[in-house]
Amino acid sequence: MGGYSAINNFLGNGTSDIKGGKYENRSDAFHDGYEQKYGDNYNLGQAATLFFGFGKQNSKSNPNKNIGKVHGNSKLSTKVQHGYEIVNVKTGEILEYGISGQTLRKDGSSSPRIDQKIRTKYNNDPNVKGNVLEKEIPGRQKALEWEINKVSEYINTYGQKPVKQIKP
Incomplete structure (x- = not known):
């Protein structure tokens, strides 16, 4: 249980x-x-x-009815996601893969999530860059599957996860 x-x-x-x-x-x-x-x-x-007792549902409500908005990180989220990689441009090494539901820039090359990750996790290292690999992933569950597949492909090629990959 x-x-x-x-x-x-x-x-x-x-x-x-x-x-x-x-x-x-x-x-x-x-x-x-x-x-x-x-x-x-x-x-x-x-x-x-x-x-x-959370939410607005009461005893007359249908228990199978959706209670409210689904969080963007929930597997139930249907919001369009994108998949990206973070790379060391000096060595060409892929550091990690990731997914996000944040809006892409107009040119589709990056997102605030990629910028945030480079700023916080990589301390604005000028040798680190993010690339959007997949722009229109339909929903969080599919995006998670995409990320798992990318990491699995990497493991099959190099025998280990990308060096900075935490999840999956």
Whole structure:
């Protein structure tokens, strides 16, 4: 039941006497109770929203209805993303791959995210440059898959991740 760790962290772990000791922890009881009320086809995030009282949903709301805007970094985000690489222009070495949902510059060559990364992670090193490789990736999940594929290709070629690659 690892998918309930946020609820476990909030409610606490340990043996619970909820429903006569049927559950190992309170999140399992919460999960089962919500499932019994709304059936198998429910969204755990929405269940937690109802349970913890966040959002504007009330008892008359449909639990399967989208609660609100999805964060841009969520895998559920449908916002167009772009994929980029950060390279050392002096050596030609690819330092890392990344993705972003920030708007590209008018010429499509860069984005504020690439500039920010060069400024903060690479201390404005004049030998480091960012290149947009893929401009119109439809949604965050596809962008994450693109990034994983680029890193996997790199590993297959060089036997390791790019030197500054943190995720994936």
